[in-house]
Amino acid sequence: MTTHHITFTINGAQEEALVTSHITLLAFLRERLGLTGTKNGCATGECGACTVLLDGEPVNACLVLAAEIDGADVITIEGLAHDGELEPLQQAFIDHTGTQCGFCTPGILISARALLNRNPDPTEDDIKDALRGNLCRCTGYQRIINAVQDAAKAGG
Amino acid sequence: MSTTTTNPTRPVGDSVKRIDALEKVTGEALFADDLQFGPGLLFGRIVRSPHPHALIKHIDTSRALAMPGVKAVVTGADTPKQIGLYLKDRHIFCRERTRYVGDPVAGVVATSEEIAEAACKLVEVEYEVLEPVLDPLRGMAPDAPLIHPDLGNYEVPNFIFPKAGTNISNHFKIRKGDPDAAWALCDAIVEDEFRVPHVQHVPIEPHVAVAKMDQRGEITLWTSSQSPFAQRNLIAEALGLSQSSVRVIAPFVGGGFGCKAGVTMEALAVVMAQKVPGYAVKLRLTREEEFFTTFVRQGLIARTKIGATADGKIQAMQTEYFWDAGAYTEYGVNITRASGYSSTGPYEIPNVRADSYCVYTNHPVGGAFRGFGMPEIHWGIEQIVDMLAEAIGMDKAEFRLKNCIRTGSIIATGSTMHPVGLVECIKQATAAIHWGTEERASAPHKRRGKGLAIMWKAPAMPPNAGSSASVRFNEDATVTVSVGGQEIGQGAFTVAAQMAAAALGVPYEWVRVEGPIDTQYNPYEWQTVASRLTWSMGNAVMAAAKDARRQVLDLAAEHWGEDVDHLDIKDGMVISYRSEEAMPLKKMVVYGLPKPAGQGWRGGPIIGHGSFMPSYVTGLDPETGQGPRSVVHYTTGCQAVDLEVDTITGQVTILRIAAAFDVGKAINPDQVRAQIEGGAVQGASTALFEGFQLKNGKLANHSFVDYRIATSVDVPFEIIPIIIEVPQDDGPWGARGIGEHSMVPTAPAIANAVADAIGVRVLELPITAEKLYLALEAQADGMPV
Amino acid sequence: MPAPTDVNIPAPSTLAMPSPGLPPFDYLCPDDPDEVVALLLQHGRSARLLMGGTDLFVQMRDGALAPRVVIDVKRLPGMRELSFDPADGLHVGAAVNMNALAAAPAVQQFYPLLAQAVASVASYQLRTRATMGGNLCNGSPAADTAPAALVLDAQCVVWGPDGERTIPANNFFLGVRKTALQPGEFLTRMEFPVPPTGYAGRYIKLGRNAGGDLAIVGVAVLGYPETSAASGYRFRFALASVAPTPIRVPEAEALLAEQPITSGLLSQAALAAEDAATPINDLRGSARYRKAMVRNLTRRALDDVWNQLQAEG
């Protein structure tokens, strides 16, 4: 089993690590780096609970190898708030009750962040489409969509 | 936040923000798999039965044990006693027999999940395959193979009636009036059979448990749980330990919906941990295991006959329920009971016969699922009522208004209905979708239809299920509320804080609710199930807060030399209406107050205690199901659905769902609406997409690829939540539960709207596009549908 | 994506289940295409190529594949390049991810059918990794981009022991999980010729739910004015999820070229598509429903394309 020396930035900080070939980015984040905000809901790319930003684009961390992030920039839910200030998106989720059990929430916030990065003024359909890879069993989605809309209006 | 200063009960009744929202949007909220145990953590994986029904002839664990990194292997030999919430019908690991595909046969503990998984493949099990029971009707047959030959010897509470020598783990009966005589009076009688497949809760967080036994043999279990206290109790009993020797620590639950209630895989982790004292053992289910090795919603075959007179009055109803309870029946026996006594739906019917059978099958284990049998039985009830209205020739809303329960109605058990706002729910929900107005479909190949369904549901629990709470002040007069009820997303901690704040007279922001729930420190709560927390735990919190408040007022009264009756606490200040004295709480709630002239001190840290247990629930006659008060209360409601069916594909597009529920009092209206919306979507998802495809007991669609649930793009519709408030006499501020109810009527309401749109009645869930399309094709060919 | 499951799987003696994580393997990331060829020849069936991993890792977790070496080819020169030339058409590196593909201005402008097909796949975050090349190489009958590749007459360019060769998309799919790739070969890019002038296209995917399900059926229709055809038009049809491979429907194509186009003829073409479909019963739908949907959705797509052609013509 080969190991790989990887250098990457995680939530803005430069890091390096030795990883085996078959450890996924999700397991690496949760079990090696202790970044447990990113969740494991299926390990097959279906639920979106593991969504993180890889070089600015959202990916299912369960389907990425840690070895593949050499030289890359990774942002997780822990990296969304800055200097103790919540992202407008996070605040909007609080204001709109966009979270219930909260297990889907980190992945949804990352998907929503990525959407607003590429499209600051999304329609309701754009939002739904951007979130279709994030399952939520609690909320029924509408409040999440409202929250993203609101954050977009706030320049989020 | 709509904080109105005029609200006299504030913050009760205010839509304050969730108390846990900040943690949850930052990723800081800890779930069971997030807890850190250091490098010594061991991992468990489970060897499972590939057969639906088999005898275990031989297990050889030696090869697995020899694998480097493997620390222990456990089997049924390590679990002599039986476990079960009502009926103690299972061993934690199978002993001589396996009863469903996935039944745990052995557990491997190793230094990594990967090694444990690999070692599982080295456990050799020799089976003798037995004929499986794959359908409850077959299970009822006299010549069916017995899944639990020892059923007659199992331990069982006195309101569950297993039939020794059969596969029937409970038979609940209602005998009220004389249906046989009543049929003759009826001008229309409808009879049909309705089927509901197994479905899964699909919490986005799969089950996970970490267990550790210390050198004294005491157990700590960290787990995603709706029932930390019930788990402590049942696991202690099954292992022959005292309750205080088992400690359950339960952080936030990433979705429960019933599947994390009672004991499921947690006990496996505990037994594995017993083999490796001093080491924590983590067991987490894969998504695929989650689908069928924890609890599932039971399948149901419902046969119903109902009749009415020409004036539109329902005269008689007769029902048989055959529950496909699966291999064991943690909750199933009580779902059978609850569905039996609720079998009329929310209607006042003079003549009722109901037989509800809980039948063992070699299918996944049935458990509690949001609605506890009510979504399943309302699937048939609310369709057959629609069909009867049609047969009588009455508008379906009108028909329901004529027959539904009202305050004082005599229900199926002979009990009298408490104050209830169902009529108002029907009126408002139907009005919200313009009931009675035909509206055009959005395209020529689409057909539009409207339908409604009403519901009732009572908390189904032992008559003496209790709650307790404590409320204590910190130095700065902030308040710590301690409860044993769990935050599973429904907002329990938020309403607990609101209630404590309102009863104490402090701002909501001053209140914290302690988590994780730790059975060693938190006060007792039966379980976070049955939509009972706002009501039952709420009563305990209210009592605890009132206790603390009384202590504060007594102290201030003594200090000021005033009568307690003139004092109050407002916004964190103790005030006197007479002397107009005022004093901030923080001066007195921990350090007490000085007596005059340096004479010493009085008071001390203030802590209030409260508990609640209903005292008035009576038993039901085992032969007739009649009794003065069968349940604590019923929450009722109505959903009205407006939808379109695409005749080219059979696909259903829901346009609007209006949902009105009588919650007694909305402690937090926004949270109530959130429950109503989430329930409608979960209901729509089970209605349109979900269902187990079991082949010889094996689940074929055990992944998200093949078991679809509603996504953001499947919810094109508008949900109109409507709150009705007819207060509950023993509810805190009049509140009763709403968590489960919101999904109960959704599937039949959709079915009724589909029937309205295209004239096709779907009798078996789910209402797939394929079913509708093929029925439309048959309709076009002039075949009966 | 898992192969369409036969629901009557006999019970094995142990319960086979996907594992919590990936099985062990060596991850290699060569930077020379010939090194890839050498590795493939050396390791044979115990080597797998990796691009987005959205099929590969899922199948490895499921236990369907257990390669000893996983060879990441997405960093090879050109694999992530996309270019358009008005004379030469569109060249898409095999490892161009689906989001990049769908967002490329040339694709939006000249190949909207391709963008539609890509957008129907899974979710945005999955498409950040998933590639069209992987979608084709995976050889699933349900591959959503395959019908688009077929009707756009794409060419698959592969690199192998003998250097470069080109396989028309129409000859690329040989069976469930079988492609025309030979030992040591791998896909390097897809080439799409300049589409016919005035063409219109449509991809319709039917899933059990709206949110990124695998196709119960997928139907691609492309039509364009063509003076040499008796009808004045030519159409191309391709179907996903209704046969062991994605298929073209030459019968329907011939029908619409030979006679003046009427509503009745469009229906006949839809029927021809239905006839061409040989679906199975699986978890997503029955063969009977699938056949009916091929007919109805081909008609729907065809109406749409026909209306577009009429509007433009």
Ligand SMILES: Cc1cc2nc3c(=O)[nH]c(=O)nc-3n(C[C@H](O)[C@H](O)[C@H](O)COP(=O)(O)OP(=O)(O)OC[C@H]3O[C@@H](n4cnc5c(N)ncnc54)[C@H](O)[C@@H]3O)c2cc1C
């Ligand atoms: C949750 C989920 C949802 C999905 N939904 C859809 C859907 O809606 N529609 C759909 O069509 N697909 C769907 N898929 C399948 C998958 O995403 C696509 O097939 C994807 O395009 C594969 O691309 P990839 O880059 O990830 O391929 P990889 O997984 O990297 O590779 C796919 C296969 O091709 C081989 N391979 C890789 N590169 C090469 C090469 N250069 N030459 C030859 N062989 C190679 C690999 O060894 C592997 O066998 C879904 C998958 C998941 C996990």
Ligand code: FES
């Ligand atoms: S855990 Fe990665 S998508 Fe579910």
Ligand code: FES
């Ligand atoms: S809030 Fe529970 S899954 Fe989304």
